[in-house]
Amino acid sequence: MTHGTDEDKRNVRSADRDVAEDMATARELQVERSTKETEIRLKLNLDNDRSLAIETGVPFFDHMLHAMAFHGGFGFELQARGDIEVDPHHLVEDVGIVFGTALAKAVxxxxxxxxxxxxxxxxxxxxxxxxxxxxxxxxxxxxxEYPQPYCGQFAVELLREFFHGLAMNAAINLHLEVRYGENTHHMCEALMKALGRALAQAYRRHDRVRSTKGSL
Ligand SMILES: [Mn+2]
Structure with missing residues (x-):
């Protein structure tokens, strides 16, 4: 048996502490929504990024959500089914609605x-x-403004539906801008990562309502 260095021991201790803090206070939200068009379940954890599993049946959308959640440091377990053979439109919009609803619940x-x-x-x-x-x-x-209209089979204009569903249901003011780029995939992916990081900042816990009016 070997003895760990002080450094190892410190790492172990701080990992234990993280787990303890997460268990005590992690903000976990569960939202389910089903309509004639879609069936969506999301488990969101704003303080613990250990579970990340995304399955919408739309591979490029999965990739984008994964980039967002990973760089936001969220736990994000999403199962979504919908009438994607018609058009992923409903599914993309409804995932935005569900995610936005979860964020509103967090507050x-x-x-x-x-x-x-x-x-x-x-x-x-x-x-x-x-x-x-x-x-x-x-x-x-x-x-x-994207130079190519599709990423794989995915029509990138659909991302607007996700952002709209998110902004309206989380009740946030959301400004998104792709400043420039030549490759639509890179432009979308950078945008989703930026969204994740900005959300992580905005949803840091605060000890009181931060408003000069005293309420929101
Ligand atoms: Mn990529």
Missing amino acids: SEYGPVARYGHAIIPMDDALSEATIDAGNRPYLVYRA
């Missing part, structure tokens, strides 16, 4: 958050930006 169940978040992320040729006010004023500004 109502666990209390105030930092409110503002911002990130700007490059990916090779592309630069994309996300800015958030989680301040109960739902509004989406989305500025993106």
Whole structure:
């Protein structure tokens, strides 16, 4: 048997502490939504990123959600089924609705958050930006012009439906801008990573409601 270095022991101790903190206070939200068009289950954890499993049946959308959740440091377990043979439109929109609903629940169940978040992320040729006010004023500004209309089979214009569902149901002011790029995949992926990071900032816990009006 070998004895670990002090460094190892410190690492173990801090890992134990992280787990203990997560178990005590991690903000976990579960949302289920089913309609004639889609059936969606999301387990979101804002403070523990150990579970990441995304299955929508739309591979490019899975890839985008994964990029968002990973870089936001969220636990994100999503199962979504829908009439994607018609068009993934409903599914993409409804995933946005469910995710937004989970974020709204995070505030109502666990209390105030930092409110503002911002990130700007490059990916090779592309630069994309996300800015958030989680301040109960739902509004989406989305500025993106993509050089290619599809990524794989996925029509990138559909991402707007996700962002809209998210902004309206989380009741956040969401500004998204793809500043430039040559490759649509890189532009979308940078945008989703920026969204994840900006959300992580905006949803940091805060000890009181951060508003000059005293309420949101
Ligand atoms: Mn990629």
